[in-house]
Amino acid sequence: MLETQRLSPTFYQALQDDLRAELARHGLDAMLADDPQDVAYLTGFFHHPGERPVAVLLPLDGTTRLLLPELEHEHASAQRSAAELVAYPEFPGLRPQFSYLAPVTGRIGYAGSMSVDRLAQVTAAFPDATLVRTDLVTRSRFRKRPEEIALHAEAARITDLMLAAGRTLISDAVAAGGELPSESELADHITTVGTRTMYAEHADVVVVSPLAGGLVYAGPNSARPHALPSGYRLRPGDTFMLSLGCAVGGRFVEGERTFILGEPSADQRRYYEAVRQAQQVGGEALRPGVACSAANNRCLDVIRDAGLAEYLRHRQGHGIGLGMHEPPWLADGDDTPLEAGMVVSNEPGIYIPGHAGYRISDSMLITEDGARPFTAYPRCLDDVVIAL
Secondary structure, eight states: OBSOSSOOHHHHHHHHHHHHHHHHHTTOSEEEEOSHHHHHHHHOOOOOOOSSOOEEEEESSSOOEEEEEGGGHHHHHHTTOSSEEEEESOSSOSSOGGGGGOOOOEEEEEOTTSOHHHHHHHHHHOTTEEEEEOOHHHHHHHBOOHHHHHHHHHHHHHHHHHHHHHHHHHHHHHHHTSOOOBHHHHHHHHHHHHHHHHHHHBSSOOOOSSSEEEEEEEGGGGGSTTOOOOSOBOOTTOEEEEEEEEEETTEEEEEEEEEEESSOOHHHHHHHHHHHHHHHHHHHHOOTTOBHHHHHHHHHHHHHHTTOGGGOOSOSEEEOSSSSSEEEEESTTOOOBOOTTBEEEEOOEEEETTTEEEEOEEEEEEETTEEEESOOOOOSHHHHEEOO
16 A cells, blocks of 8 residues: 655755755746646645645745645645745735745746636735746756655556556456446446555545546547547447556656447558557657657657558657646647656547547656656557457
């Protein structure tokens, strides 16, 4: 059993110290972060965001402070948040919430994700400060520390279990000679397997959304890359997709496989093999120093060279961490060099309207000399065909 999904105080101390070094290097006196994922990253406080501001003020010198409503004070204490808690009574209240952090002076960094309204509140509360937009926290999140990598690996193990559970549900239905499950029934079963596994085997579960589960779509519905599960019941000959993921300690992994019910047709073989080869080439392209855009092009060129460019709908992949989707982006327009410690998805796909979609995804850890998948569910055609 995992003793706890929560990271230690020493993890947060080292992380905050490293960010302070970056603040000094960029001539900043503090960092203010209000994105819920940034708050969790910097302090270990996970919360349900709403209208009440929650923000971290990390000064170059001094104590990290976590601004939050009084109703979250006990919650943050229970999570052993790595910051001094500064609580305000309620929202909207009789006093501006950010004034509880004042006085704040100097050059204060803030992330581009801060809303215009929130930025106006901060500006009014810190009249003697100069606010500077910066991506320092975002870039700090790019490279995962060993403790985070261990959480990603455990999330991958559970994701593989969910993929296997989805296939087993269908195989059992075929063997029993009864009706096949619907997309929604598959999704419900898979989610139950993932969440029950987590609570049975982990202590102190960090609850985020989604905790475990994902998208399930079959036949023409799977030709829409982010279609939601419906009441459609699987049929012999269908192509169907399990697009699953899981978060352990707030760190996500995704694993996606495309399956075929019965003997594949020539077209199904062609479509699947094109995506499988693209995913293999895409994984081989993920190496330190390679630009994200260059890896994306190497991956998708396999599909273009196979004459299937008209069925492309999206990039090779994206970063994964405290968000299921976060930068950097394996796409045209993002020339960020890959670095050891990054976690990205490798998920080329094609989508044939009226027929089906084909996508294979693994979460990949960039290593010193290449990349390796966290998720391990088989991806060869023979492994994803379900005999009828």
